[in-house]
Every structure is written in structure tokens, then in C-alpha cells.
Amino acid sequence: METVKLNDGHEIPAIGFGVFMIDNNGPTYDAVLQALKAGYRHIDTAAYFNEEDVGKAIKDSGIDRKEIFITSKLLLQDYGYEQAKVGIARSLRKLGTEYIDLYLIPQPYGDVLGAWKALEEAKEKG
DSSP: OOEEEOTTSOEEESSOEEOTTOOTTTHHHHHHHHHHHTTOOEEEOTTSSOHHHHHHHHHHHOOOGGGOEEEEEOOGGGOSHHHHHHHHHHHHHHHTOSOOSEEEOOSOOSSHHHHHHHHHHHHHHO
């Protein structure tokens, strides 16, 4: 699959599968599992309240985690330094992964700088 090189040297698959508006507790799991079987290697869960199904499908796919690029987003209520650390930990727990490849701040609202600092620290920790 074609990739795009990011400024930090990491590569992101040029095409991804998004799960916006797909229900948790089954439908997201099925959709992600099928997308991975079809060759998708970028899954965009982006805090759509279905991270659990995304993580379970990735785990059950049998594909090495290093081969799958996961994108998620910080929820608006988690903007700020301490809140962002909680939001990141929540996403990691729900996904059942040790890392998220791309974690976005989707709206420039509230304490974006505090959230950014927490994201920088999380990236440094891996």
C-alpha cells in the first residue's frame, strides 16, 4: 500500500478505513476485521466511542500491530494538560494497545497548548 512520509519520519498509509457513525459492540468490530482482511492498514477510530471494537478487531485479525496504523482523537472535554493525559490513557486502554500512531487535537478550542504538551510527552514515551 502507498504511504505518505510525515514530518517526524513515520509513514502513514495513504488510504485508511474510518469508523465514524458505526456502532460499537459488534458492527465496528465486523467492519474493521473485514477492512483489515481486504488490505487496509490504517484504521481511523478518532474517538467515535468505538475504540474497543477497533482494538479487538485488530487483535483478532492476526496481523502484527506494527503493520497497522491507528489514528484516534482527543475528545474536546480532555483539552488541557492533565485532562489530555487521562484521555490518552483512556484511548490506549480501550484500544488495548501500547501506542497510537496518530493522536489528533481536532478543534482549536480551550487549553490546546496544555493538551499539546501532554501529547508531546506521550510521544516521547512511545
